[in-house]
Amino acid sequence: MWVTPTEILLANALWSTQKYSKYFVLQERRGHATPKGFLSKIVGTLDVMLDPRSAPYRILFQTPRSEISHLIARGYNPEEIEQDWAWLEANMCPKLEAFEYDSDVRDYVLRKVESLLANAPEDTDLDGKLSKFVSTSNAFHRIFEMPEQERLVTYFSCSYWTGTLPWQGWLYVSLNHLCFNAFILGKETHIVLPWTDVVAVEPTTRLLLADGISVRTRFHEHQFFMLTHLDDLLQLMRQLSTIAMRRLLDAAEEYPDLHGPTALDLVDRAIAAVPEHALQNYLFEAERDEEYCEFFRLPRTERIEERIACAVWDPYEKVDIAGLLYLSANFMCFASDTPDLCLLIIPFREVATAEVKDQGSSRREVTAGSANCICITTTTRNWFMVNAVPKPKHLVARVLDRVDKVNSAAATPTPDHPAPAPAP
Numbered sequence: 001m002w003v004t005p006t007e008i009l010l011a012n013a014l015w016s017t018q019k020y021s022k023y024f025v026l027q028e029r030r031g032h033a034t035p036k037g038f039l040s041k042i043v044g045t046l047d048v049m050l051d052p053r054s055a056p057y058r059i060l061f062q063t064p065r066s067e068i069s070h071l072i073a074r075g076y077n078p079e080e081i082e083q084d085w086a087w088l089e090a091n092m093c094p095k096l097e098a099f100e101y102d103s104d105v106r107d108y109v110l111r112k113v114e115s116l117l118a119n120a121p122e123d124t125d126l127d128g129k130l131s132k133f134v135s136t137s138n139a140f141h142r143i144f145e146m147p148e149q150e151r152l153v154t155y156f157s158c159s160y161w162t163g164t165l166p167w168q169g170w171l172y173v174s175l176n177h178l179c180f181n182a183f184i185l186g187k188e189t190h191i192v193l194p195w196t197d198v199v200a201v202e203p204t205t206r207l208l209l210a211d212g213i214s215v216r217t218r219f220h221e222h223q224f225f226m227l228t229h230l231d232d233l234l235q236l237m238r239q240l241s242t243i244a245m246r247r248l249l250d251a252a253e254e255y256p257d258l259h260g261p262t263a264l265d266l267v268d269r270a271i272a273a274v275p276e277h278a279l280q281n282y283l284f285e286a287e288r289d290e291e292y293c294e295f296f297r298l299p300r301t302e303r304i305e306e307r308i309a310c311a312v313w314d315p316y317e318k319v320d321i322a323g324l325l326y327l328s329a330n331f332m333c334f335a336s337d338t339p340d341l342c343l344l345i346i347p348f349r350e351v352a353t354a355e356v357k358d359q360g361s362s363r364r365e366v367t368a369g370s371a372n373c374i375c376i377t378t379t380t381r382n383w384f385m386v387n388a389v390p391k392p393k394h395l396v397a398r399v400l401d402r403v404d405k406v407n408s409a410a411a412t413p414t415p416d417h418p419a420p421a422p423a424p
Contacts, residue, residue: 001073001080002116008060008069015058019085023063023096023105026085029056055135057081059088061109063102070106072113076138133277140172144179144192151175151271153240153279156233160189161206161223171224173236175271175279176244178215180224193217195244201237203230213237236280239287292326295335296345302328308395310334312342313385320387327398330406332376334386346376346384348406353377354399356392357385 019026055074059081062069075081092112099105137152153173159166160180167189169182178198180191197217204214204223212225213234227233247268274282289303306327311320312334323336332351334344357373372389374396389395 001075002084002113003071003074004117005061005070005072005110005113008071009067021089021093023061023093023109024085024088025060025062025069026081027058027060029058059084061106061113063105065102066106070110072109076142136172137276140174140179143181144172144177144190146174146177150177151276151279153236153283154233156227156229158224159226160191161212161225162189166225171227173233173240175240178237178240180222191222193222195241196248198237198241198244201234201241203234232284235287236283239283292328292333296326296331296333296343298328298331298333298345302331304328306398308389310389311387312336312344313387314342322388325386325395327402329402332399332402344384346378348399348402349410350378350380351376351399351403352379354396354403356396 015027016030017025018028055076057075057078057080058071059073060069061072073081073084075084092109096105096108099108133152136155140146140152140155141148141150151174153175155173156171157168158171158180159168160171160182161167167182169180169189172179172181176195178191178193178195180189182189193215197219198215199218200214200216202214202216204212206212206223206225211227211230212223213227213230215222215224215237270286271279271282285304290300292298292304293300293302304326308325308327309322310325311322313319314321321336321338321342323334323338323342326333326335330348332346332348334342336342354374354376357375372392373385373387374389374392376384376386376399378384386395
């Protein structure tokens with residue numbers, strides 16, 4: 001793929017030339033293929049340990065009387081870089097012979113490459129974190145020969161302990177596999193574990209090494225150390241392992257469609273629509289939403305839209321109970337910080353009014369010390385006081401908006417519930 005032209009001072013350092021013409025050179029990174037010689041093994045080891053995303057092929061532009069080269073294209077496989085090389089030979093090289101001065105050749109080539117980048121599809125000119133993730137995903141598919149539909153979730157640098165020595169490399173977490181790759185002085189270590197084979201994921205330590213994870217399968221135990229964001233990685237790995245096992249159980253069910261789509265079906269459908277670089281955040285949110293539905297025993301289609309730290313007034317004990325207020329599509333729920341002290345579930349279809357209460361109100365439900373308070377009244381004449389709300393007007397607006405949407409949806413006729421026929 002074409003890249004923004006970048007100056008290269010040492011064109012042959014750690015690279016070997018595969019093809020060349022008067023103005024262009026196609027090179028391969030030493031140590032990429034079968035390492036030949038000690039230098040190639042050192043380069044391959046450094047690439048895997050420091051950055052496996054680096055492209056192993058590149059094309060440089062250089063005029064005959066210049067010592068400075070320009071990187072104009074790179075590729076992750078021979079087919080990709082050969083396609084760019086063939087385009088240069090067919091479309092660029094014949095036109096360059098008409099130029100008399102090297103400066104004119106340089107200006108034409110660099111501007112042409114920039115024009116190709118400007119006219120390329122949007123997803124081919126990525127930068128920042130997204131560009132790094134796309135590069136890592138390409139390296140993941142190339143190293144482990146994964147099918148195109150296998151989607152990478154995240155990756156970490158880590159140390160894999162085998163025998164008495166650690167192997168420094170990269171851990172790749174995808175939707176269906178846990179993979180590890182290391183390349184040390186010509187020796188490569190590959191580990192590919194399907195999540196369906198994983199029976200336990202636990203934190204572990206060994207000697208002076210902390211921040212480790214032990215992954216047990218039905219046959220072996222694998223230990224990975226020197227990991228960052230250990231808690232998030234543990235949560236993600238356990239979640240993917242659980243999803244894989246639930247998928248196996250759903251596939252073995254005799255009548256899978258008897259009760260409609262399962263929670264896993266809904267997650268799979270949503271995952272298919274999520275960009276690969278956003279999968280990790282989506283999986284964390286999906287697990288949070290599932291825990292929310294299970295805790296409050298709500299329909300599995302509910303998704304948390306907002307969480308607010310606040311307090312609910314207990315009219316019997318005359319105290320405020322601190323906790324979290326959750327808003328989803330059809331419900332407003334509250335759970336106290338103290339487990340099992342207070343649990344509140346209010347369907348929006350039963351909400352009659354929601355209003356902000358002034359601190360100086362004389363109504364009995366407003367305590368003398370309350371502030372930022374709202375009152376929610378249901379159709380059954382019950383009322384609930386929510387105090388210490390950071391933005392009470394915003395919360396009231398959100399509640400009333402959800403009430404309007406729920407009532408509008410209930411009033412809309414459907415094939416199963418058609419509108420009543422008009423009276424004669």
